[in-house]
Amino acid sequence: MLPKATHSIKRSVGCKSASSTTSPSRGQQLPARFGRSSSRAALYQQFQTLLSASAPFPASFTASFPAPLPTLFISFSPSTRGAFPPLLHILWVSIHAGDYTDFYSSRQHATNVGIMFRGKENALMPNWLHLPVGYHGRASSVVVSGTPIRRPVGQMKPDNDKPPVFGACKRLDIELEMAFFVGPGNKHGEPIPVNRAHEHIFGMVLMNDWSARDIQKWEYVPLGPFLSKSFGTTISPWVVTMEALMPFLLPNPIQDPKPLPYLQDEEPYTFDINLFVAIKGEGMSMPTTICRSNFKHMYWTMKQQLAHHSINGCNLRPGDLLASGTISGPEPESFGSMLELSWNGTKEIPLGHGQSRKFLQDGDEIIITAMIQLPTLSLAGKFNGQKQQ
């Protein structure tokens, strides 16, 4: 059965590399308002020393987070040395995330799904504009790019007038997401205020939240998605630290109604990260891009997500993973799932080469790419979902 994953990180063709000389420590460039804890500052210093031109490059390295790191191990890839600015990439080699939470923070995605299932008048749920809606996901099956993903079997109810049936998922989908690792996090009972949230956001990964739409439709009422998601969630092995992303900040979207005070944050924390999803079917020589989106389309920022998550005293631990939810923009080509791109399976998504899709076929390879551009910096992070060997 199917889609599987491998991984590669490549500089985009023609990109300019930024040496440590041309790109000094992002940590040092941070506005004072992002005030760092001394322990985290020490961590950055450790990274910089390890990545400096004169230091011997270690094959692997476990970072000294201030809190215990039961699941997150970090190593550097020597191949990136000199190619990217310091602090830009950290290879995440752990098998397991801690807890995993998935948000639902793209307004366009929530609206699209709402229109499909509840009609245009009731597209957004009443709570959506007041809080970053999210749910707990399954951490054990968060896997790194390169891990095979099998088409799940399960219970579905394709015919409303007949009993449920058991079988292989027929509406296997992707969700274009990004996610961030928490570090260091908070103690149980001690919320993280939104204006301190940045200090606990370690870095970001690309994510594919594989989704079985037919299983989801039958199981999810009233307690949310469960087996329709827990068969696998793929992340890139690269974590891009927030320091590296600071040059790509954009103003936040206008939030109307204004959120409650614990979610109010005037600081920009929206990032201009171009995102692409491509499919390469078994009979195709090249992948075809089906989605062009951007992380800037998020309505709720990661700082707001983190502040909301901990406001009740819930403790977030180093290595916990918090995901964006499907990232869809306003243009149809920016929709981040096949559910939206095929409008609930009512139209084909053309792939060229005489092929098209509504949902995934066995053997499909999924490639998610991120592209960040500045006059002096351009790079691509890519991860693949390959056909099973």
Place this chain on the structure above:
Amino acid sequence: MLPKATHSIKRSVGCKSASSTTSPSRGQQLPARFGRSSSRAALYQQFQTLLSASAPFPASFTASFPAPLPTLFISFSPSTRGAFPPLLHILWVSIHAGDYTDFYSSRQHATNVGIMFRGKENALMPNWLHLPVGYHGRASSVVVSGTPIRRPVGQMKPDNDKPPVFGACKRLDIELEMAFFVGPGNKHGEPIPVNRAHEHIFGMVLMNDWSARDIQKWEYVPLGPFLSKSFGTTISPWVVTMEALMPFLLPNPIQDPKPLPYLQDEEPYTFDINLFVAIKGEGMSMPTTICRSNFKHMYWTMKQQLAHHSINGCNLRPGDLLASGTISGPEPESFGSMLELSWNGTKEIPLGHGQSRKFLQDGDEIIITAMIQLPTLSLAGKFNGQKQQ
């Protein structure tokens, strides 16, 4: 703010202790149909050796599960030696569970909640009788009895015609549950068939799934409970192994409609465990029992829950925690939450001493007790939620 937890395990007054002579290894007594993996059999042998009268009793001990145990550490309490049958109690001293899943498997509870919020005609959702509905919970805030639980703050919408408000939860509730630890579990992509599920169910704990009903009501659509649960979930530090519970097996409830084949299981896996919830308010000299229930009221068995959880290939790891959901029986006094006992806050729950409750007050202590009885064996497991000092 409030309820906090301490723990004690006591034999009930007048109970007869069962020595290792009168109660030989439950593992050896198991019907052949429960066939054990050799690795798990070796584990039981290790326990028995450690608990035998002649062996020196270790202060603590980490069990050699066949799979890595990143989060579950086990130690024996010398105080139980000779008081309970071998294999009966294992002290769970880990800080963290792996993944945590909460089911919703008491028909009476699901019906009660359904009647309150959707009316009698649509009480049970269409999927409820076809699969064990469940959702992923927050593992980081699963705490052992003795850990303070603070009344959470968060976003609520008490007035349908006004915007949401921020503040302390006003409808803080308990949920009487039991849960089991997985061990050893399955590999990603390899489901556990229902007839092998018992081999992966290590043992059981008592659980209080603290719930903020007003936060839950506003946040839970469409992705399920989130912050209304993640502020804390208390478990007993005692794990009772399944071998110890085998003498208390009962026939399973009749399931109509008959479940799909992957959930069909003829073997009894329903357990006769009496459960009690008591509250001790600040002004009370003794706790008052508000609920008398029994684990036998579950509609879906733990084997069915485990088989369903893994049918899509989701991997379950040693130390993962799977909970029953609120355990309510048919009699009003057996309802396992204050939401049900006060019928959504429409009536008082009398506590005597001039006190009553609809939901928890600051300083309330919660005591959950399990009682198992046979002519030769009677014991009580108890855990407390005490007022904060």
